[in-house]
Structure formats: structure tokens, C-alpha cells
Amino acid sequence: MKTRTKLFCSCATSFGDPPNTHCCPVCLGMPGVLPVMNREAYRLGVMTAMALGCTINERTKWDRKHYYYPDLPKxxxxxxxxxxxxxxxxLEIETPAGRKAVRILRVHLEEDAGKLNHAPGGEExxxxDLNRAGTPLLEIVSEPDITSVEEARAYCTxxxxxxxxxxxxxxxxxxxxMRFEPNINLHVAEHGETFATPIVELKNLNSFRAVERSIAFEARRQLAEWDETHRTLxxxxxxxxxxxxxxxxxxxxREKEEAHxxxxxxxxxxxxxxxxxxxxEELQQTLPELPLAKKDRFVREFGLGEYDAGVLTATIEMARYFExxxxxxxxxxxxxxxxxxxxAREMNERGVTAESEADFPVTASHLAELVRAVESGTINKQAGDKVLRAMIDTGRTAGEIIEAEGLAQTSDAGDLDRWIEEALAANPGPAADYRAGKKQALGRIMGHIMxxxxxxxNPRLVTERLEKKLSE
Known part of the structure; x- marks a missing residue:
């Protein structure tokens, strides 16, 4: 969770620091110490439960969950x-078959354990490292509504x-x-009955690829085990x-422990x-517009396609920048x-990612100026691509680059008519073909003009005036 300090003490939650430099008697489990709840972690946890449409409990209490492990000092x-x-x-997810609601069983807070760094060189x-011990974790438990690898990935994303x-x-x-721990089993239909295979919980998966591959492997393994043993849950x-x-x-x-x-x-x-x-009530009012609601609004209000709306709402930073x-x-x-x-193309080529709006290589106002220049016909799309690259490389505005490079399109009727007359004189064959119904011949004349x-x-004005001239 994005808190500055741990769940029950004031130690920092920073990542990558030297081992055991963010520890205190509380997260070390020393005798006589008293934990104090992190209010911000509680607020963030409740806000997440609200965003998932959960019923918020009027009373929340803490419990001790006992087990022995070297990185759990208490x-x-x-x-x-x-x-x-x-x-x-x-939680509503988007799958290849459409949207699907996955039920959420519960949302709760707990503290993380430490970390074991296994010695290199085969030493036993x-x-x-207890820097991570006591870091706030938010656990979100879903009901068994996910029925495929594709749905599992959609849920995770x-x-x-x-x-x-x-x-x-x-x-x-x-x-x-963020870590995922999917529980997997199969329902096998045989002889008019349905049998459930033993449930397997996969621990600490830390990538979407790992989620997909592990579930797919486990499904194959369980099916093979069923064919061999017919063991049930x-x-x-x-x-x-x-x-x-x-x-x-x-x-x-290990064998999975039960609550007792x-x-x-x-x-x-x-x-x-x-x-x-x-x-x-105040916390409920602070909830932002959620991803699917924002995507639907982009489609509805801006007339965007589903794909573009999905790309633009993939992150909150991208959505804000686009708006x-x-x-x-x-x-x-x-x-x-x-x-x-x-x-997006320029950012990919440069290896730039946007973790915040400030990370975009062009400010929203500067990109908007470029959009207006292209839409108004001041420059064409090809010139716009050139201007965008220059904006990223130099930090100058679209207007400054257009003026310095002389990229502005000509919309003067006299100049356009002169170029059209010259092109028709130089291309009598394509002109005759166009008048005979071969519309593709227009491209050759346009190429001469450009x-x-x-x-x-201005290609739009040239096309209009050229078509009018050829129809006379």
C-alpha cells in the first residue's frame, strides 16, 4: 500500500534500502511493545472496499494469526x-466474451512478513531482512467465479x-x-456426476505472465492426476x-492450513x-471515477471506439492527460x-513511460496546439508528425516549429488554382481517365501538385478545387 510508514509502527516502507535498516522494537516483535494502527492504511483499505461495492463493517477488529516462519519475528x-x-x-472485468462481474468475498488489512535472502554459492x-516486516497489505479475496486463464488475467489487470x-x-x-495467490481446481463430469478435484493454492505470483502460465499448468496437472487417481476435494x-x-x-x-x-x-x-x-460518507465522496465508468463515458461523450477508450483509460495518468x-x-x-x-509511438521508440502527468514528453497544452494546427489545416498530418518529434526533442511549441521550419500549408486560392492548372497541363492522360470514370487517376494529379x-x-482544398475543375 502507498503509505509512508508501516501498519503498526513509524518505520519507513521504502524499497531497496540495505537490509534491516527500517526496523524497530515493534516490527521486530520485542517484548513489551505496543502497536499503533496506521490511519492512512485504514483509510485506503476502506476506500478500496467502497470502490468494490462492499458492505463496510461498522466494527473492525484485529486478530493474531499464528504460524512459525523465520521472517515472522513475532x-x-x-x-x-x-x-x-x-x-x-x-469487480467487473472485461473478457473476450464481454463483461463479467466477479464477486468479492472480503477486503481486509494485515501486516507483511520479512524477506529471506538465500545465500549464493549453495550455502545452506x-x-x-525485516525491512518489509510490518508493511501494510490489503488482501482482496474473490469468490470462485473465474473459470478460465483469460478471465484470471482480466481480473488481475x-x-x-x-x-x-x-x-x-x-x-x-x-x-x-502486488501479488496474486489463485486457488485452482477442476470440476470433472463423469458418468452423469460432477467431481471436484483437490484445491491448490499457488503462492506469491508476481506477474500476469506467471498467473497465466501457472494456472494453465496446474489445470493440466490436475487433469492428469484425476485420470490417474480420481482423488476428490x-x-x-x-x-x-x-x-x-x-x-x-x-x-x-505444504498441505494447506485451515483457519483453526x-x-x-x-x-x-x-x-x-x-x-x-x-x-x-466523506470518504465515499472522494472516490474518483472508476476505470470502466470512465471508459464508458469516453465512448459516450467523445464518440471514441471501445479500443481507443480502453487505451486512454488504462492508467489514471493517461486518462487525465487525454482529457x-x-x-x-x-x-x-x-x-x-x-x-x-x-x-504513444514516439514514447515507445524513446522508452518513455508516464508514471505521472509530468512524465509525458509534451505538455497537454502543447499537444493540443498541434492538434488544432492539423485540424484547422495549418499543417498536414505528415508535417504534424515532424512537428511532434521536434516538440519532444527541443521543447518548443508547435507554432514556433511550424514558423521556423516553414511548414504551414498554403490555402490561398490563387496559388492552389495555379498549381492545379500546371498539373492538368502536365498530366492530360490522368485528367482524361478521371473524366472517364477512373477516380483513382486523381492521385497522380494530386502527387504532381504536392x-x-x-x-x-492544403490537400483538402486542393482535392475540392481539383474535382470541381475536372467536372467542368
Whole structure:
């Protein structure tokens, strides 16, 4: 979660610092220390539950979840068991077959464990880094509504998009901001009955590719196991497996624990949280327009296609940037084309990514000026591409570059008519072909005009005047 400090102490949550430099007696689990809840983490968690349409619990409490692991210094994790932040929500996802609602069982907060750095060179030891211990985690548990690899990826991408829109997390998966733990089993129909295979939970998947490949492998493995053993969920229970990204295969870690194995009991050092109704109402009002709602509005208000609207709403930064360009240019469709095609192409070629609006290589107002120049006929599209590259390279405005490079199109009727007369005189054959019904012959005459004008003739006006001349 995007908080400056940990869930129950004031240690920083910064990433990549030297091991064990962000620790204190609280996150080290020393005797006699008392945790204090991070208010911002609680706010972000409740906001996420609201965005998912969950019922917000009037009372939230904390619980100790007991298990032993070397990077868990207290030998228990502070989590939420029977009183999570919110319950019974929905996340709408987009799949190849259309939109689908995935039910959300619960949303709760808990603290992260530390990290084990396994020693290189085959040494039989691991080093414990507790910088991450106590970092706030928001766990979102879905109901078993996802039925394919494609739906699983759509769910993961939609969830990542949601939390970044809300500002709850940067969701940088390479930095461990977001992890997925899918539960997988098959329903096999045989002899008029349906049998459920044992459930497998895959732990700590940190990329969409890993989610897709691990689920696909696990489905194949479970089907092969079913054909061999016919073991059912009722007979075999649950198992936890890891995933090897190099081999694309899963491997057994342990038998899956049930709730009673963790010996949950209320955390005695933290009070029950009872948010005021007025605070919840104020928080509800701060929710931004969510991704699918924004996409639908772009289609409805700006007349954009589904694909372009999806690209422009992929991130909150892209959506804000586009809306600024559209408003300043007065041409939403043209603005969409320049953002998704011209600007996106230049950014890809330069390896530029936009983590914020300030990261775009051209300001929204400057790109809007370029859009207006092309739409008004001041320059043509080809010149516009040249101007955009120069804007990125030099930081100058479109107007400055157009003037300095002499790129403005000519719309003067006298000049256009002179070039048309010269082209017709030089191309009597194509002119006769056009008058005979061969419309494609117009292209050769247009090419002559554009060459004679050094690309400055306004093609729209030239086409109109040339067609009129040829019809006389």
C-alpha cells in the first residue's frame, strides 16, 4: 500500500534500502511493545472496499494469526479474521466474451512478513531482512467465479487498474507491490456426476505472465492426476504449491492450513475500530471515477471506439492527460488519435513511460496546439508528425516549429488554382481517365501538385478545387 510508514509502527516502507535498516522494537516483535494502527492504511483499505461495492463493517477488529516462519519475528501476524473492512462486493472485468462481474468475498488489512535472502554459492543458510516486516497489505479475496486463464488475467489487470486509480498502491509487481495467490481446481463430469478435484493454492505470483502460465499448468496437472487417481476435494483437501518461472511448473510446498490451524484470537493490544458514519460518507465522496465508468463515458461523450477508450483509460495518468488535450484542442477524436498513435509511438521508440502527468514528453497544452494546427489545416498530418518529434526533442511549441521550419500549408486560392492548372497541363492522360470514370487517376494529379508546392498545398482544398475543375 502507498503509505509512508508501516501498519503498526513509524518505520519507513521504502524499497531497496540495505537490509534491516527500517526496523524497530515493534516490527521486530520485542517484548513489551505496543502497536499503533496506521490511519492512512485504514483509510485506503476502506476506500478500496467502497470502490468494490462492499458492505463496510461498522466494527473492525484485529486478530493474531499464528504460524512459525523465520521472517515472522513475532511468530504471529496481525490480520483481520471475522471482522474485515468490507464484505460482499463486485469487480467487473472485461473478457473476450464481454463483461463479467466477479464477486468479492472480503477486503481486509494485515501486516507483511520479512524477506529471506538465500545465500549464493549453495550455502545452506538464508539471511533474514525485516525491512518489509510490518508493511501494510490489503488482501482482496474473490469468490470462485473465474473459470478460465483469460478471465484470471482480466481480473488481475482490472484489480491492478483499480488500486492505481484509487492511489492505494503503485502496484509495481517487480517491486513486490502486488501479488496474486489463485486457488485452482477442476470440476470433472463423469458418468452423469460432477467431481471436484483437490484445491491448490499457488503462492506469491508476481506477474500476469506467471498467473497465466501457472494456472494453465496446474489445470493440466490436475487433469492428469484425476485420470490417474480420481482423488476428490472431499478426500484430499487443499495443498499449497509454489511456481517455478523458469520451468513453468508448480511444485508442492505444504498441505494447506485451515483457519483453526492458525489459532486466530483477537489482538489484545489494538482497539476495535468503529468509523463514524460522517467519515464514511466523506470518504465515499472522494472516490474518483472508476476505470470502466470512465471508459464508458469516453465512448459516450467523445464518440471514441471501445479500443481507443480502453487505451486512454488504462492508467489514471493517461486518462487525465487525454482529457486535458481534448478540452484544450476542442477536438476529442483528433486528440485521441494523437495521444494513442503519434505520441504513444514516439514514447515507445524513446522508452518513455508516464508514471505521472509530468512524465509525458509534451505538455497537454502543447499537444493540443498541434492538434488544432492539423485540424484547422495549418499543417498536414505528415508535417504534424515532424512537428511532434521536434516538440519532444527541443521543447518548443508547435507554432514556433511550424514558423521556423516553414511548414504551414498554403490555402490561398490563387496559388492552389495555379498549381492545379500546371498539373492538368502536365498530366492530360490522368485528367482524361478521371473524366472517364477512373477516380483513382486523381492521385497522380494530386502527387504532381504536392510536389510542385513542396508539400505546402492544403490537400483538402486542393482535392475540392481539383474535382470541381475536372467536372467542368
Amino acid at each position: 511468530n504471529y501476524q496481525i490480520s483481520q479474521y471475522d471482522r474485515p473492512l468490507g464484505e460482499h462486493g463486485l 543458510c538464508s539471511e533474514v 482490472s484489480l491492478r487498474q483499480l488500486v492505481t486509480y484509487l492511489g492505494v498502491s503503485e502496484a509495481n509487481m517487480q517491486m513486490g507491490h 472431499k478426500a484430499a483437501g487443499k495443498t499449497t504449491r509454489g511456481y517455478n518461472d523458469d520451468t513453468g511448473e508448480t511444485f508442492v510446498q 490451524d492458525y489459532r486466530y484470537f483477537p489482538e489484545p493490544d489494538l482497539v476495535v475500530v468503529t468509523p463514524e458514519a460522517s467519515w464514511l 486535458a488535450v481534448a478540452a484544450a484542442s476542442g477536438s476529442p477524436k483528433a486528440a485521441a488519435n494523437w495521444v494513442t498513435q503519434g505520441l 510536389k510542385a508546392s513542396k508539400g505546402k498545398a
